[in-house]
Each structure stands twice: as C-alpha cells, then as structure tokens.
Amino acid sequence: MVLFGAYADCDGATFNELREMALEAERLEFDSFWLIDHLHGFPLPDRQPLLESWTTLSALSTLTKRIRLGILVMNVQNRLPSLVAKMGSTLDVITNGRLEMGLGAGGTGRSSLHERWGYTPEYLAYGTPFSESAAIRIQKLDEAAHIIRLMWTHERATFSGRHFSVKNAICNPRPHQVPHPRIWIAGQGRYLLKVAARRADAVNLHWNLTPEHYRRKLSQLEKNCRELDTDYTHIVKSLTAGALIAENDAELRHLKEELINRYRLSEGFVPYPLQESGIIGSPRQCESTINQFVESGVQYFVLMFTGIDQMKFFATTVLSDF
Secondary structure, eight states, X not given: OOEEEEXXXXXXXXXXXXXXXXXXXXXXXXXXXXXXXXXXXXXXXXXXXXXXXXXXXXXXXXXXXXXXXXXXXXXXXXXXXXXXXXXXXXXXXXXTSOEEEEEEOSOOSOHHHHHHHSSHHHHHHHTOOOOSOHHHHHHHHHHHHHHHHHHHHOSSEEEEOSSOEEEEEOOOSOOSSSSOOOEEEEOOSHHHHHHHHHHOSEEEEESSOOHHHHHHHHHHHHHHHHXXXXXXXXXXXEEEXXXXXXSSHHHHHHHHHHHHHHTTTSTTOOOGGGSTTOEEESHHHHHHHHHHHHHTTOOEEEEEESSHHHHHHHHHHTGGGO
C-alpha cells in the first residue's frame, strides 16, 4: 500500500495558514502532515514569518484528530537529543500515538549552497555550535538517534558518545506508541545511508532524484543493512518531492512561471517541483511519475504543495487512485 503525506510550505506561512493546511490534509485523508525545521526563512532568510517547528507542531496536534504529525526533518544540531526524546514522548502521549520522529544532520549538501541559503547562516546567527565537517554532523545524528531510542525504550538510559551523553536519563511518560514512534533518517549520501541502515525505522530520500537514482540509493541501503545485520524490510522507504499539478499545459506553464518568479532572488535554488523528483503535470502525468517511483521502491510519498488549492486538486484527482 502506497501512503501520502503533505509537507507544509512553511516559509512565509502564518499559523492560521498552517492550521488550515493541516486540517485540510486531514480531511483529504493524507496519512501525515509535516513541517520543516529552519530558524530563518528558507531559502530566503529575510522572508518572514517562519514559525519554530516543535512549538507549531504541538499547537497543531491539539487541533487535529487522526493525521500523523512530524518534522521533516529535525536538525539534531539545534537541540540535545535527550531533550528531543522527552519532547517527542510528550507529543506522542498528547496525540495518542501520532508522532513521526524525523531526524537529519543539519546540512550535509554542497557547502557553497548551504553558505548562501542553507543551515550555515542560521548556525552563525543563533550561535549554534557547528562543525564544518559533514562527517561529524552525521556522527552526531547517529548518536542522537541512538539516545532517543534508548530513552524511549529503557526505564533509565545511559550512553557516553563522542558528542552526546546521558546518564540514568528517565523519560516518563514513555511514548504512547509501542515500542516507540518511528524514527525517520533523512539523507542520501553514503554515510547517511549507513546511519539509516543502523538506526532508521524509515528512510527519507528527497528532491533531486530520478526513479533510477532512487533505486540505486535503496540498493546501497540494502547493502548497508546486510553488512550491519539489520532488517532492510523493516525500513519504510519514502520520497519527499515537490508537486505541481494542472489541468492542461497552459495552466502548468503559468504555474511554473509563478514559481520561478517567487524564487527569482534565490540564486542557485531550484523550486522543489522543478527538481528531479518533482511530481508535475496533469493528474495522469503525476500518477505515471508516482508509479515509476513506486516501481523503484518508494512506499511513502511526502509531497510539498505550493498552496492549499494544489493539495486539494491532487487529493481529488490522484490520491484517490492509490
């Protein structure tokens, strides 16, 4: 069974807009609703507002009833993993077991782009400890995922790592979900896929992947699982992609022009629907692209829409076929 989540376009969105989108996603029977974890407007830092993700997710959790909720993905550089474990457990209890825990290393892509409009300006602005080494950030992700799982499954958790440690840490109440909420690891680089093989209940690959590239990434993940003696079949394979859907070619051209104009000041940034993984075109074209990704191994799609009308159109013309 293929599942779909809705990824909120948080940049510049007010809380009322996010609330409307979350409630509409629930009404349209999306499986999940996701926020992004940035502290500045993204990719344009001066585009405001951008609400803090955990606070916003907590508020949305009291307004929704069925839809699963998560952050895709939480930057482990910004919060101690022990605190994240406590926050996650609390939110899972509040929602009666609707939390999805997304974790990421906080900017392991091409450094030149991250210096301009990625995580790097946020680290400098907020005084967040930051290592230029992607390997170190990935090591911190690995330790963070391990600590969170330990605290969710043990009465007292103790761990001493290179970057993080806990000693007899108590996380009470435990999460509502048994044994715990799914831990999603996002990223598609060689080392990130090793962390996913070791720690993930779900892996999230994203944005700039063709179906063939996606298949190759899963092959690497499967190889890593064999080497680590972990269960590849247990891991949910997901794709995050931008979606742009139109009734005809003329309307699609207009939507593309609007999107390109929106990000015209963000040099080097390609709007998500126009990247390799984009689900774009007529309802039947979108359905065809989705099926190609499904054949490549995707089990779960997390789609970012440019607006609530796009989300509604997709749900009524494509989602119902899956």
